Amino acid sequence: MHGPPESQEPCGTFGPDETTGATSTAASRGEARRLPRGGVLWALVDCNNFYASCERLFRPDLKGRPVVVLSNNDGCVIARSAEAKALGVPMGAPEFKVRDMLRAHDVAVFSSNYALYGDLSQRVMRTLATVVPRVEVYSIDEAFIPLPAALAADPVAVGRTLRQRVAQWVGIPVSVGVGPTRTLAKLANRLSKQDSAYGNVFDLTPETVDMDRVLASVDVGDVWGVGRRSAEMLRGRGILTARALRDADPLWVRQRMTVTGWRTQQELRGMPCLTDDDLPVPRRSIRSSRSFGQMVRTLEPLREAVATFTARAVAKARAEGLVASCIEVHIRTPRHTERPRYDETTTITLPCPTADTGLCIRHALTGLERIFREGYLYAKAGVTLFGLEPAAGRQGSLLDLLDGSHEHKARRERLMAALDAVNLRHGRGSIRHGAEGDPGAAWHMSQKYRSPRYTTAWEELPEVLCR
Numbered sequence: 001m002h003g004p005p006e007s008q009e010p011c012g013t014f015g016p017d018e019t020t021g022a023t024s025t026a027a028s029r030g031e032a033r034r035l036p037r038g039g040v041l042w043a044l045v046d047c048n049n050f051y052a053s054c055e056r057l058f059r060p061d062l063k064g065r066p067v068v069v070l071s072n073n074d075g076c077v078i079a080r081s082a083e084a085k086a087l088g089v090p091m092g093a094p095e096f097k098v099r100d101m102l103r104a105h106d107v108a109v110f111s112s113n114y115a116l117y118g119d120l121s122q123r124v125m126r127t128l129a130t131v132v133p134r135v136e137v138y139s140i141d142e143a144f145i146p147l148p149a150a151l152a153a154d155p156v157a158v159g160r161t162l163r164q165r166v167a168q169w170v171g172i173p174v175s176v177g178v179g180p181t182r183t184l185a186k187l188a189n190r191l192s193k194q195d196s197a198y199g200n201v202f203d204l205t206p207e208t209v210d211m212d213r214v215l216a217s218v219d220v221g222d223v224w225g226v227g228r229r230s231a232e233m234l235r236g237r238g239i240l241t242a243r244a245l246r247d248a249d250p251l252w253v254r255q256r257m258t259v260t261g262w263r264t265q266q267e268l269r270g271m272p273c274l275t276d277d278d279l280p281v282p283r284r285s286i287r288s289s290r291s292f293g294q295m296v297r298t299l300e301p302l303r304e305a306v307a308t309f310t311a312r313a314v315a316k317a318r319a320e321g322l323v324a325s326c327i328e329v330h331i332r333t334p335r336h337t338e339r340p341r342y343d344e345t346t347t348i349t350l351p352c353p354t355a356d357t358g359l360c361i362r363h364a365l366t367g368l369e370r371i372f373r374e375g376y377l378y379a380k381a382g383v384t385l386f387g388l389e390p391a392a393g394r395q396g397s398l399l400d401l402l403d404g405s406h407e408h409k410a411r412r413e414r415l416m417a418a419l420d421a422v423n424l425r426h427g428r429g430s431i432r433h434g435a436e437g438d439p440g441a442a443w444h445m446s447q448k449y450r451s452p453r454y455t456t457a458w459e460e461l462p463e464v465l466c467r
């Protein structure tokens with residue numbers, strides 16, 4: 001989607017020819033649909049078994065045959081086709097433990113190919129953008145889509161169109177969940193896959209389903225944004241289902257689960273209250289992104305922002321003992337503006353998995369230059385790392401040895417450890433990469449009125465004068 005600004009506008013090619021099958025939605029019954037606050041419904045589009053589907057795309061002979069994809073260096077199972085799931089191949093299983101089983105069932109095994117997955121992801125997202133006015137890429141295989149009133153009148157038809165068009169234009173199967181909030185859309189997406197009767201499109205709105213019954217059937221741990229620890233805490237209190245969480249005392253939820261849990265609860269109640277700055281980070285990825293304090297027009301401040309976010313995300317990966325295989329870079333103009341809008345994401349596959357800040361910044365900036373377009377006022381940038389795996393368990397690549405970079409890499413690792421140690425002691429950003437620019441630059445989040453960080457920053461300690 002690198003065309004001129006006008007190509008960012010919706011094509012509006014949403015025709016009745018594509019809305020196959022009779023639907024008995026509110027719209028087709030001629031009923032008015034009550035839209036939630038904000039006037040939109042949300043759809044979540046999720047690619048089914050994405051990596052496995054990508055592998056199958058160029059190998060039609062694999063249709064119906066179980067497919068699994070392994071992590072880098074062929075360590076663990078990270079994706080399974082429906083057939084592989086049915087065989088009981090566990091997610092995350094080390095390859096050597098399931099090798100015999102894979103062989104016995106003639107499973108097609110692939111090493112992960114992030115260059116392919118990243119590119120197909122972008123094709124899927126671009127295809128979605130030909131049907132709807134706005135696509136908010138959430139992860140490599142998921143996007144949130146706000147459905148304005150005209151499309152929200154018959155969301156199931158829109159979902160079917162999205163599914164059909166992506167299947168026809170890209171060849172990847174997707175599922176669509178619809179709900180009054182992002183959290184409910186996410187839940188609806190999950191449900192759309194559970195029963196083939198839904199045809200991979202599920203509308204979870206009070207007009208179409210019995211919300212009480214549906215939410216009571218969902219385990220509280222399966223609610224988007226409820227982590228494992230929160231789920232355990234909730235179960236201990238007898239809150240077992242999404243319905244029970246929705247109906248819990250909001251004050252108690254806020255106390256025990258902070259404002260994050262409270263937002264989730266509000267969203268379950270159909271009140272949209274997540275902004276795209278506080279969406280839960282997609283599973284198995286690390287994200288750093290922010291809206292700018294002041295919008296920027298040129299490449300230079302965007303470079304600084306992307307470098308800064310990359311440095312933060314990569315430092316986080318190191319703190320968790322992880323290396324990344326891929327970097328996704330995202331820039332966009334404000335969501336609500338009269339000016340021309342632009343919203344683009346690109347994926348860069350790293351030559352080998354790494355948690356080296358300098359290297360990651362270089363690749364992220366290459367990605368940024370690929371998607372940057374002149375003539376827009378940018379409001380936000382973000383960097384997401386995925387294809388994460390433990391740094392420790394990683395076998396050295398033969399290539400590392402061949403080009404004599406083994407020693408260089410060990411030196412870089414020590415450098416990164418020193419950088420983390422200094423920043424831990426003296427505060428984030430005490431030592432930065434030059435590319436990150438001036439920490440006082442205008443694009444940083446505006447906090448002109450922030451009180452001094454009395455207790456965590458040496459330079460902002462309260463001063464006492466004795467005479």
Ligand SMILES: [Mg+2]
Pocket residue numbers: 046047048049050141
């Ligand atoms: Mg998926």
